[in-house]
Each structure stands twice: as structure tokens, then as C-alpha cells.
Amino acid sequence: xxxxxxxxxNGVWTGSATSLPDGxxxxxxxxxxxxxxxxxxxxxxxxxSDPLLLDWVKYSGNPVLVPPPGIGAKDxxxxxxxxxxPDGDKWRITIGSKVNTTGISLVYExxxxxxxxxxxxxxxxVPGTGMWECVDFYPVSMSEVNGLDTSVSGSGVKHVLKASxxxxxxxYYALGVYDPIENKWIPDDPNLDVGIGLRYDYGKYxxxxxxxxxxxxxxxxxxxxxxxxxxxxxILKGWASVQSIPRAxxxxxxxxxxxxxxxxxxVEELRSDIVEFDNVKLxxxxxxxxxxxxxxxxxxVASFEIDEDAFEGTVEAEADAGYSCPTSGGAxxxxxxxxxxxxxxxxxxxxxxxxxxxxxxxxxxxxFETHFCADELRSSLAPDVDKVVYGSKVPILHGEKYxxxxxxxxxxxxxxxxxxxxxxTSRVYPTRAVDGAARVYLFNNATKVxxxxxxxxxxxxxxxxxxxxLNEL
Numbered sequence: 001x002x003x004x005x006x007x008x009x010n011g012v013w014t015g016s017a018t019s020l021p022d023g024x025x026x027x028x029x030x031x032x033x034x035x036x037x038x039x040x041x042x043x044x045x046x047x048x049s050d051p052l053l054l055d056w057v058k059y060s061g062n063p064v065l066v067p068p069p070g071i072g073a074k075d076x077x078x079x080x081x082x083x084x085x086p087d088g089d090k091w092r093i094t095i096g097s098k099v100n101t102t103g104i105s106l107v108y109e110x111x112x113x114x115x116x117x118x119x120x121x122x123x124x125x126v127p128g129t130g131m132w133e134c135v136d137f138y139p140v141s142m143s144e145v146n147g148l149d150t151s152v153s154g155s156g157v158k159h160v161l162k163a164s165x166x167x168x169x170x171x172y173y174a175l176g177v178y179d180p181i182e183n184k185w186i187p188d189d190p191n192l193d194v195g196i197g198l199r200y201d202y203g204k205y206x207x208x209x210x211x212x213x214x215x216x217x218x219x220x221x222x223x224x225x226x227x228x229x230x231x232x233x234x235i236l237k238g239w240a241s242v243q244s245i246p247r248a249x250x251x252x253x254x255x256x257x258x259x260x261x262x263x264x265x266x267v268e269e270l271r272s273d274i275v276e277f278d279n280v281k282l283x284x285x286x287x288x289x290x291x292x293x294x295x296x297x298x299x300x301v302a303s304f305e306i307d308e309d310a311f312e313g314t315v316e317a318e319a320d321a322g323y324s325c326p327t328s329g330g331a332x333x334x335x336x337x338x339x340x341x342x343x344x345x346x347x348x349x350x351x352x353x354x355x356x357x358x359x360x361x362x363x364x365x366x367x368f369e370t371h372f373c374a375d376e377l378r379s380s381l382a383p384d385v386d387k388v389v390y391g392s393k394v395p396i397l398h399g400e401k402y403x404x405x406x407x408x409x410x411x412x413x414x415x416x417x418x419x420x421x422x423x424x425t426s427r428v429y430p431t432r433a434v435d436g437a438a439r440v441y442l443f444n445n446a447t448k449v450x451x452x453x454x455x456x457x458x459x460x461x462x463x464x465x466x467x468x469x470l471n472e473l
Contacts, residue, residue: 001029001043001056001058003031003032005031005058005062006033006034007031007033007039007041007062007063008029008031008032008033008039008041008058008062009032009033009034010032010033010034010036011030011031011032012029012031013029013030013031013032013038013077013078014029014030014077014078014133014134014207014209015027015028015029015030015041015078015079016028016029016079016080016081016082016093016209016211017081017211018081018082018091018113018150019214023048024044024048025044025045025048025053026042026043026044026082026113027042027043027044027056028040028041028042028043028064028079028082028093028113029041029043029079030076030077030078030079031062031063033063036073036074037066037067037073037074038067038073038074038075038076038077039062039063039065039066039067039076040063040064040065040066040076040079040095041058041059041062041063041064042058042059042061042062042064042113042114043056043057043058043059044056044057044059045057051468051470052468059114061114064113064114064115064116065079065095065108065116067097068106068118070099071097071099071106072097072098075097075098075131076095076097076106077095077096077097077133078095078096078133078134078135079093079094079095080093080094080095080135080136080137080150081093081138081150081211081212082110082113082150083137083150083151083153084151085109085180086180086181089111090109090110090111091109091110091111091113092107092108092109092110092119092183093107093108093110094106094107094108094123094135094137095107095108095135096131096132096133096134096135096163096164097131097132098130098131098132099125101127101128101129101130102125102126102127102128102129103125103126103129103130103131103132103163103165103194103195104122104124104125104132105122105123105124105125105132105135105137105161105163105185106118106122106123107119107122107123107183119183120183121183121184123137123161123183123184123185124161124184124185124187124194126193126194126195126196128195128196129163129165129167129172129194129195129196130165130166130167130195131165131166131167132163132164132165132166132194132195133163133164133165133166133207134162134163134164134171134206134207134208134209135161135162135163135164136160136161136162136163136173136208136209136210137150137159137160137161137162137185138150138159138160138210138212138219139152139153139157139158139159139160139178140157140158140159140160140175140219140249140250140251140259141156141157141250141251142156142157142158142251142253142256143156143253145250146217146218146250147212147213147217147218147219147220147248147249147250148212148219149212149214150212153178153180158175158176158177158188158251159175159176159177159178159185160173160174160175160176160249160259161173161174161176161185161187161194162174162194162200162208163194163195164206164207164208165195169206169226170199170205170206171199171200171201171205171206171207171208171223172194172195172196172197172198172199172200173194173198173199173200173259174187174188174189174192174193174194174197174198175187175188175189175192175251175257175258175259176188188257189257192257198258199392200221200223200261200423201223201261201423201424201425202325202374202390202391202392202422202423202424203374203390203423203424203425203426203427204225204226204228204386204390204425204426204427205223205224205225205244205423205425206223206224206226207223207224208221208222208223208224208244209221209222210222210249218248218264219248219249219250220246220247220248220249220264221246221247221248221249221261222243222244222246223243223244223247223425224241224242224243224244225241225242225243225244225412225425225427226241226427227241227427228385228386228427228428228429229382229384229385229386229429242412244414244425245263245264245267245407245414246263246264247261247262247263247264247420247423248261248262248263248264248265249261250262252419252421254397255395255397255421257395258395258421259420260419260420260421261416261420261423262416262419262420263405263407263414263416267299267407268299270299270460270461270462270463271299271458271459271460272458272459272460272461273293273458273459274456274457274458275290275291275292275456275457275458276454276455276456276457277290277442277453277454277455277457278454279452279453279454280442280452280453280454280455281450281452282340282442282443282444282450282451282452282453283444283450284444284445284446284447284448284449284450285444285445285446285447286442286443286444286451287350287441287442287443288441288442288443289439289440289441290440290441290442290455290457292440292457292459293459294436294459294460295344295345295408295433295436295438295439295440296345296408296409296410296434296435296436296438297408297409297410297459297460297461297462298344298406298407298408298440298457298458298459298460299405299406299407299408299457299458299460300342300344300404300405300406300407300408300440300455300456300457301403301404301405301455301456301457302341302342302403302404302405302406302442302453302454302455302456303401303402303403303404303453303454303455304340304341304358304401304402304403304451304452304453305401305402305451305452305453306337306360306402306449306450306451307449307450310336310337310448310449310450311337311368323335323359323361323369323371324371325359325371325372325373325374325389325390325391325392326388326389326390326391327389328359328371328373328389329377329389330355330373330375330377330378330389331343331355331357331373331375331443331445332377332445334445334446334447335359335360335361335446335447336446336447336448336449337359337360337361337362337368337446337449338357338358338359338360338361338371338445338446338449339355339357339358339359339373339443339444339445339446340357340358340402340443340444340445340446340451340453341355341356341357341358341404341442341443342355342356342357342404342406342440342441342442342443342455343355343356343439343440343441343442343443344356344406344408344413344438344440345379345408345413345428345430345433345438346433346438346439346440346441347430347432347433347437347438347439348437348439350378350441351378351381351432352378352379352380352381352430352431352432352433353378353379353430353433353439353441354374354375354376354378354379354413354426354428354430355373355374355375355378355443356373356374356375356404356406356413356415356424357372357373357375357443358370358371358372358373358394358402358404358417359371359373369393370393370394370395370396370402371391371392371393371394372391372392372393372394372404372415372417372418372422372424373389373390373391373424374389374390374391374413374415374424374426375389376388376389376390376426376428377389379426379428379429379430380428380429380430380431381430381431381432382429382431385428385429386427390424390426391422391424392422393422394417394418394421394422395418395421396418400418402417402418403417403418403419404416404417407460408460409460411427411428411429412425412426412427412428413425413426413427413428414426440457442455
């Protein structure tokens with residue numbers, strides 16, 4: 001769909017599709033009008049028999065929703081997939097907005113997606129979080145590993161509420177309980193509420209949306225990886241961006257306090273030529289090169305073990321008990337129990353390299369915390385590229401190894417810790433560590449502890465854009 005009507009001439013923006021019980025599909029999207037007002041618009045597939053749904057027809061009565069009283073003309077956007085009301089006779093959608101600096105989710109009911117009633121109050125609001133855009137709302141099963149249709153509710157289900165914060169350009173989510181009668185969503189932990197707690201991704205990742213894959217019963221997440229090369233970002237006005245690898249989203253049944261994100265299984269079809277390194281001993285200050293054929297396109301799965309005696313011997317609180325990845329100084333900052341991990345897209349002298357690593361600290365309360373970080377400070381010799389350290393804490397349960405998976409695709413690295421409890425997307429631009437000149441290393445930069453690592457590396461091929469297999473329908 002292109003901007004071609006008065007109600008979307010300044011932009012066809014984010015929206016969501018809803019599959020109806022009779023087989024029909026409707027699309028709601030935000031249009032930016034000729035006088036710069038954000039409105040919601042309706043579209044239908046031009047041909048439902050087209051399996052790709054390439055062509056869409058805009059409803060002649062658009063827009064179907066305009067900003068309600070008290071909502072700014074530029075603060076009303078990005079409708080979600082609809083879910084059924086408690087009686088099953090109406091559909092509900094939520095739209096992101098703000099009142100002063102409070103981020104809010106407005107909820108509307110409709111029968112035909114043409115006329116709407118706004119429900120009283122807000123489904124949820126968090127002071128100080130600013131404008132909520134690309135809001136998402138969906139259920140996750142507490143006991144099953146499959147995804148759920150957006151209308152599923154009731155016992156054994158948590159609801160994820162997610163918002164992209166326009167102020168800081170990050171995607172935040174929280175787990176909670178939805179009361180459809182009162183139309184209220186309550187976070188499980190108010191300290192981890194939307195916008196102040198957990199994030200989908202602690203790197204360059206924004207404006208994400210999920211959908212339900214009914215064929216394979218998966219909840220699939222897509223995200224937007226923005227440009228980090230300021231030279232090209234200026235030329236292209238910020239639109240030199242790509243979509244992330246799609247991720248399957250499930251509830252973390254082990255922690256009960258977060259979701260898991262994992263690359264969809266189809267990505268593994270690009271794997272070839274596995275190389276394995278088992279039980280590699282990494283003493284303090286170790287650096288071990290790993291020989292691979294295509295180091296700029298890799299799927300890396302690694303696990304690390306620390307000798308239990310190391311924890312027993314750490315009797316005093318670490319000086320860096322307040323450790324934080326973004327302010328840590330990166331992998332060069334050494335502690336008793338870290339950092340340790342992998343260096344990808346490095347050159348042979350390590351004048352360039354991106355470190356993906358764990359760093360374990362012991363607080364004044366005697367408890368250990370693990371941080372999962374991506375250090376881009378030495379990722380490129382180019383002067384106009386963002387070079388930062390990303391990351392956050394990651395829960396490590398008793399008996400678990402420290403595990404990571406990194407998908408390396410030239411300038412993009414998507415890294416998943418502990419099965420996807422914490423995720424970091426990096427966009428880096430090495431000048432020397434390119435294609436065959438790139439290197440992969442294991443490292444342990446801890447000052448006292450030794451680490452044992454096991455790694456599997458697959459060469460990854462480029463995805464083929466293939467003709468849709470109509471004969472398989």
C-alpha cells in the first residue's frame with residue numbers, strides 16, 4: 001500500500017492484520033493525513049485466493065478512527081491485531097498514545113471494523129514513559145511451548161503487553177494478567193512494568209510486531225534494525241534499515257518471569273559444514289582462535305562452565321557489584337569471574353572485533369548476577385560508526401551452563417543468551433575483518449577463574465528468494 005489518499009498521503013504507517021472466523025482478513029493501519037493527523041484506516045485483500053495477499057483495497061469510508069478528545073493529533077498510532085471480547089460478539093484493538101508524559105494503551109470495540117466504541121479508561125498506563133508506539137498485546141501459554149491465537153484467554157495464560165518508546169527508541173515488554181471484563185491489564189511485577197523493566201532486545205532493535213502462525217502454532221516476532229553508520233544514515237535520512245531474523249516467542253517456564261525469543265527453525269536450513277570444539281580450557285587472560293571457512297556468515301552456539309570452586313572462593317563483594325554492560329568499558333574491563341565469551345568479526349591482530357560475553361559479579365548481599373553484553377567499542381576502524389556496549393542481566397538457574405547463540409551476517413549480529421532470555425542485536429561495520437579476512441575467537445579475560453568452553457559453528461548461506469510453491473497448497 002502506498003500513500004495515495006488524503007488520509008494517508010503523508011505515510012502508510014504501522015498496522016496489523018486480523019483473520020476472521022469466516023476466512024476474511026482485515027488490515028488496520030495508521031495513515032498520516034494531508035494536515036499531519038494520525039488516523040486509523042481499513043483495508044481488505046483484493047483477492048483472498050492469492051496465498052501471498054499481494055494486493056490490498058482501501059476501504060472507501062476511511063479513516064475509521066480519528067484521535068479522541070484529549071489525544072494529540074500526532075499521538076495516535078499503530079493498531080494491534082484484534083482479539084474477541086468476553087462474549088465473543090465483538091472485536092477489540094488497542095492503540096498506543098500518551099497523555100502528557102504518561103504512555104497509554106487505548107482500547108476500542110467493533111463488530112465490523114468500520115465503526116468503533118472506545119472503552120472507558122486505559123487498558124494500561126505507565127507515567128514517565130512517553131509516547132507508546134507499535135503497541136503489541138498477545139497471550140502466551142504458561143505450560144505449552146506452542147504459540148497462541150491472539151483471542152486466547154483464561155487460566156494457564158499470561159498476556160504480554162509491549163510498547164516501543166518513542167523517547168528512547170527501545171522495545172519494552174512486561175508479563176501480566178488481563179481482565180477482559182474490566183478491560184485492565186495488570187503487570188506481574190510493577191517494578192518490571194512496560195517501559196521501565198524488560199526489553200525485547202538490548203541492542204539496535206525497535207518497532208517490533210508479532211503475529212500468530214496458525215499453521216505451525218507459533219507466535220512470531222519481527223523487529224527493525226536501524227542504521228548505525230551516521231554517514232549513510234544522514235544520506236538516507238535514517239531509512240537504511242533491515243528486518244531482523246524472525247523469532248519464535250514463548251513463556252519461560254523455568255523462570256516464570258520473562259519470555260524467550262529464539263530464531264525460527266527455518267533459519268537452520270541455511271546451515272552447512274559444522275565445526276565443533278569441545279571442552280576448550282580457557283585460563284585467565286586466554287584467547288583461542290577458531291578456524292572456520294565463512295567467518296562473516298555464521299551460526300554460533302557456545303556454552304561455558306566455571307569451576308564451582310571459583311564461586312566458593314569469591315568471598316568478598318566485587319568492586320564492580322554495580323556492573324552494567326553499557327557503562328562497563330566493555331570486554332577489556334577484567335573481573336574475577338569475567339568477561340568470557342566469543343569475539344566475532346575480528347581481524348588477525350584484533351584491531352577490530354565484536355565481543356559477545358558473560359560477566360559474573362557478586363553483590364554486597366552475597367548473590368551472584370550474570371550480565372550478557374555485546375562490546376562494539378573495537379568493532380570498526382571507521383570513524384562515523386556507532387561503537388557502544390549493549391547488554392543487561394540474564395537469569396542463570398542452578399545447574400545451567402552459560403549459553404549463547406549468535407547469528408553473524410556481515411554487519412549484523414543477533415545474540416541470544418540462555419535460550420533467549422536476554423537478546424542483543426548489534427550492527428557493526430568492520431573495515432579489515434571482512435569476508436575471508438574475518439576471524440572468530442574464544443576468550444576469557446577474567447583475572448582468576450578458568451572457563452571450559454564448547455562451541456559449534458555452522459557456515460551460513462545466503463537466503464534464496466524463491467517462487468512461492470503454489471503446488472504445495
